[in-house]
Amino acid sequence: MADLLVVGSVALDTVQTPFGKVQEALGGSATYFSYCASFFTQVRLVATIGEDFPGSHIKLLTDRGVDVSGLKTSHGRTFRWAGEYGYDLNEARTLDTQLNVFADFKPVLDERLRRMPYLFLANIDPDLQLDVLGQMAERPRLVALDTMNFWIQGKREALLRVLGEVDVVTINDAEARQLAGEPNLIKAARAIERMGPSTVVVKRGEYGAVMVNNGAFFVVPAYPLESVYDPTGAGDTFAGGFVGYLARAEKLDRATMRRAMVHGSVMASFTVEDFSLNRLTRLSAQEIEARVAAFHDLVRLEA
Amino acid sequence: MADLLVVGSVALDTVQTPFGKVQEALGGSATYFSYCASFFTQVRLVATIGEDFPGSHIKLLTDRGVDVSGLKTSHGRTFRWAGEYGYDLNEARTLDTQLNVFADFKPVLDERLRRMPYLFLANIDPDLQLDVLGQMAERPRLVALDTMNFWIQGKREALLRVLGEVDVVTINDAEARQLAGEPNLIKAARAIERMGPSTVVVKRGEYGAVMVNNGAFFVVPAYPLESVYDPTGAGDTFAGGFVGYLARAEKLDRATMRRAMVHGSVMASFTVEDFSLNRLTRLSAQEIEARVAAFHDLVRLEA
Numbered sequence: 001m002a003d004l005l006v007v008g009s010v011a012l013d014t015v016q017t018p019f020g021k022v023q024e025a026l027g028g029s030a031t032y033f034s035y036c037a038s039f040f041t042q043v044r045l046v047a048t049i050g051e052d053f054p055g056s057h058i059k060l061l062t063d064r065g066v067d068v069s070g071l072k073t074s075h076g077r078t079f080r081w082a083g084e085y086g087y088d089l090n091e092a093r094t095l096d097t098q099l100n101v102f103a104d105f106k107p108v109l110d111e112r113l114r115r116m117p118y119l120f121l122a123n124i125d126p127d128l129q130l131d132v133l134g135q136m137a138e139r140p141r142l143v144a145l146d147t148m149n150f151w152i153q154g155k156r157e158a159l160l161r162v163l164g165e166v167d168v169v170t171i172n173d174a175e176a177r178q179l180a181g182e183p184n185l186i187k188a189a190r191a192i193e194r195m196g197p198s199t200v201v202v203k204r205g206e207y208g209a210v211m212v213n214n215g216a217f218f219v220v221p222a223y224p225l226e227s228v229y230d231p232t233g234a235g236d237t238f239a240g241g242f243v244g245y246l247a248r249a250e251k252l253d254r255a256t257m258r259r260a261m262v263h264g265s266v267m268a269s270f271t272v273e274d275f276s277l278n279r280l281t282r283l284s285a286q287e288i289e290a291r292v293a294a295f296h297d298l299v300r301l302e303a
Numbered sequence: 304m305a306d307l308l309v310v311g312s313v314a315l316d317t318v319q320t321p322f323g324k325v326q327e328a329l330g331g332s333a334t335y336f337s338y339c340a341s342f343f344t345q346v347r348l349v350a351t352i353g354e355d356f357p358g359s360h361i362k363l364l365t366d367r368g369v370d371v372s373g374l375k376t377s378h379g380r381t382f383r384w385a386g387e388y389g390y391d392l393n394e395a396r397t398l399d400t401q402l403n404v405f406a407d408f409k410p411v412l413d414e415r416l417r418r419m420p421y422l423f424l425a426n427i428d429p430d431l432q433l434d435v436l437g438q439m440a441e442r443p444r445l446v447a448l449d450t451m452n453f454w455i456q457g458k459r460e461a462l463l464r465v466l467g468e469v470d471v472v473t474i475n476d477a478e479a480r481q482l483a484g485e486p487n488l489i490k491a492a493r494a495i496e497r498m499g500p501s502t503v504v505v506k507r508g509e510y511g512a513v514m515v516n517n518g519a520f521f522v523v524p525a526y527p528l529e530s531v532y533d534p535t536g537a538g539d540t541f542a543g544g545f546v547g548y549l550a551r552a553e554k555l556d557r558a559t560m561r562r563a564m565v566h567g568s569v570m571a572s573f574t575v576e577d578f579s580l581n582r583l584t585r586l587s588a589q590e591i592e593a594r595v596a597a598f599h600d601l602v603r604l605e606a
């Protein structure tokens with residue numbers, strides 16, 4: 001089991017779906033990622049929050065053993081995001097974004113964090129991602145990165161630079177097509193692989209995810225759920241399950257990578273069953289194991 | 304290996320995609336289905352064509368051993384469909400439909416066809432599907448059915464009646480949601496199962512397909528393709544591979560059903576690699592086997 005450092009955003013989310021609404025609930029890419037990965041390994045979180053951030057949210061993370069010594073409280077208000085989903089639940093419509101303290105986020109790693117063996121660069125400015133990588137005292141054994149349309153469009157050069165330095169990229173399908181400039185998803189994934197990462201994980205929402213790993217494809221479906229309440233954070237918990245599992249396994253062979261994909265899909269399936277991190281806060285290791293077993297059954301070809 | 308009867312449409316399709324165009328090419332649900340199923344079992348086709356139907360198209364079918372004794376030439380022109388696809392290739396925009404002789408299609412089965420053990424009711428008026436079922440001298444061992452939004456909306460009662468009589472329904476995801484009146488696909492599949500069929504196969508285009516079989520779910524992805532030229536007929540060839548494989552196996556156990564799903568996905572993956580049936584006409588049994596093996600590798604979790 002290897003320590004896993006994550007650098008990203010912590011936010012307060014206001015989300016409306018056809019099935020309900022939450023106001024200023026705990027959110028943010030690094031939050032979802034670290035909470036989820038904490039089921040598999042020791043997670044250390046680097047992010048920024050405002051003075052208004054509820055202590056109860058921090059307690060949720062520390063209760064799961066997440067190291068929050070890198071969570072800095074800055075002068076001002078916490079990053080806020082508001083969005084809504086229609087019945088198809090596939091794409092959020094952003095209603096409001098208030099960057100607040102996140103606008104001045106400059107991650108600084110202390111001596112110990114610079115030596116973490118597994119690193120996840122959550123969806124932040126690729127220049128910051130590069131800066132974090134540059135702070136590492138030695139090259140981590142695995143560096144994974146997530147990004148989004150905003151950076152693909154506005155910071156393409158910096159993004160390509162950091163992509164050339166990482167092992168794994170997680171990205172959603174529309175963003176993969178945008179990044180590669182290629183409508184065919186398989187060609188797009190191969191094109192992104194040529195940008196540097198030896199593993200490209202393309203997240204497809206309710207359809208699961210595809211991985212290209214050293215040239216070979218692997219597909220996992222999403223777990224079939226009768227009730228999906230809020231897809232917010234599904235991609236980040238997928239990444240948390242995926243990278244968290246890899247950090248626990250400390251192996252990168254083909255079978256481990258594939259099992260990591262299943263764990264990513266399983267963790268995302270729990271996340272969407274409730275708003276914010278609510279389902280994850282009620283989640284047990286036994287439930288994870290049971291759903292992984294059910295997942296195997298879902299795709300098993302042999303009798 | 305059991306004989307497989309298919310009743311449906313034979314058409315001349317004019318299709319435009321970003322990658323090319325064909326004019327009055329061989330198409331129709333029963334055409335795609337029977338050509339594809341002929342790789343697995345003896346297929347007998349019941350459909351209607353006009354006097355203008357090219358003999359070369361009939362020869363394509365007979366060269367594959369399809370029994371076309373039930374293919375009736377009627378006075379008039381053949382059914383024509385014209386459509387186009389954008390870059391996402393997911394949904395056709397219909398430009399023109401000329402039912403022609405298909406408007407008066409009244410399938411009549413001869414004594415021999417009434418005793419076929421496997422029956423596929425391709426996408427036609429559910430009243431005709433019921434009529435065909437009623438003509439069978441004895442209940443076939445397996446009856447499968449496909450339908451579409453047009454009948455779900457306009458002939459719901461007849462459709463529900465025939466759904467109560469079949470074993471398998473194949474339907475695409477949007478139509479499954481429409482038929483069940485339920486946005487959640489998993490709930491929709493379960494609702495359709497309660498309408499009668501013990502097996503519900505929901506086709507999801509580039510994302511593969513989901514099967515509910517006696518209450519248990521199974522998911523197959525679409526085979527990852529770098530070049531997709533024309534998705535027309537993908538759903539019908541999926542059904543052809545699926546039901547054709549079942550008719551060859553003459554078993555309906557869980558492992559056979561799952562292998563049938565893989566064969567459906569594999570056959571659909573060939574279809575979309577070229578316009579009309581062009582890729583299928585160059586297809587060998589060896590290529591099918593190789594792609595089935597590649598497919599197993601694509602989803603295999605074990606090392």
